[in-house]
Amino acid sequence: MKPLTLPGIEPYAHEHTHAEPDYLEALERRTHAEMKQPQMLTGRIEGRLLKLVVAMVQPRLVVEVGTFTGYSALSMAEGLPPGGRILTCEIDPVAQRVAQEAIEASPFAGQVEIRPGPALATIESIDEPIDLAFIDADKTGYLAYYEAILSRMPAGGVILLDNMLWSGRVLEPGDEDTRALAELxxxxxxxxxxxxxxxxxxDGIQLVRKR
Ligand SMILES: C[S@@+](CC[C@H](N)C(=O)[O-])C[C@H]1O[C@@H](n2cnc3c(N)ncnc32)[C@H](O)[C@@H]1O
Known part of the structure; x- marks a missing residue:
């Protein structure tokens, strides 16, 4: 991912953001050691932002599109109110296995549930209000995820969408993924x-609140 800021700013922001818990640092190390695209993991700055937004919104139900190894789901879990829970959608069995182990090694095993398979079918099967959502998966699917989630969301619900600047490529969309993000x-x-x-x-985060 190409940095969008001046050289040195990302590490500076990282150093001046509260550290994640030890089990998330261990998950980041494991992801880098074992997974093919470890850069997909959100990391400290975005993880702490997600936790803060969840803590402010106090959602009963969070839906995540794109679990990967579970870093962002477990970051959001830290901000949940009592009784709150997260359904997180993941299509890749390898990522599902690593994420399940990470969930079990965290304090949130009873609150975070992986939903295997294509995310849109999972979202369409949810028949209770979605209070907060984090979209971070296949870019051409974002519009369908956004609409399906928004239609299941009460007023005041919040959607965060990751990679919405796509390393700056949205300024000159030249491929299918970039066009999908720029159009959204x-x-x-x-x-x-x-x-x-x-x-x-x-990499650009859309923070959206339903009126
Ligand atoms: C950028 S990664 C998610 C990173 C994760 N949020 C984190 O912070 O570690 C995107 C994930 O979405 C998954 N994915 C892609 N298309 C999907 C789909 N149609 N349904 C569910 N998951 C999908 C990929 O397998 C990948 O693990």
Missing amino acids: NDRIARDDRVENVLLTVR
Whole structure:
């Protein structure tokens, strides 16, 4: 991922952000040692942001699209209110196995549940209100995830979407993934059902709240 900020700023922000718990540091090390695309893991800055947003919104149900090895799901779990839970969607069996082990090694085994298979089918099977969602999977699927989640969300619900600046490529969309992200940024900015801010944190995070 190409840095969007001045050289040295990302490490500076990392050093000046609270550290994650030991089991998340261990998960990051394991992900780098064992997984093919370890850079997909969100990491400290985005993980702490997700935890803070969850702690502020106090959702009863969180849906995550794209578990990978479980780092972002377990970061969000730290902010859950009592009785709150996370359903996290993952299609890759290898990632599911690593994430399941990480969940069991954390204090949140009873609150975080992996839903295997394609995320859209999982979202469409949910028949209770989704209070908060984090979308971080296949980029061409984002629009369908956004719509399916928004239609299941009460007023005040929050959606965060990762990689919405895509290393800056959204400025000149030249491929299918970039076009999908740029078109969704345009759509969210015009969407009267929500208010939003496109944060220039890490690879760009859309922070969206349903009116
Ligand atoms: C960028 S990674 C997620 C990173 C994770 N949020 C973290 O912080 O560690 C994207 C994940 O989405 C999964 N994925 C891709 N397409 C999917 C789909 N249609 N349904 C469910 N998961 C999918 C991939 O297998 C991959 O593990």
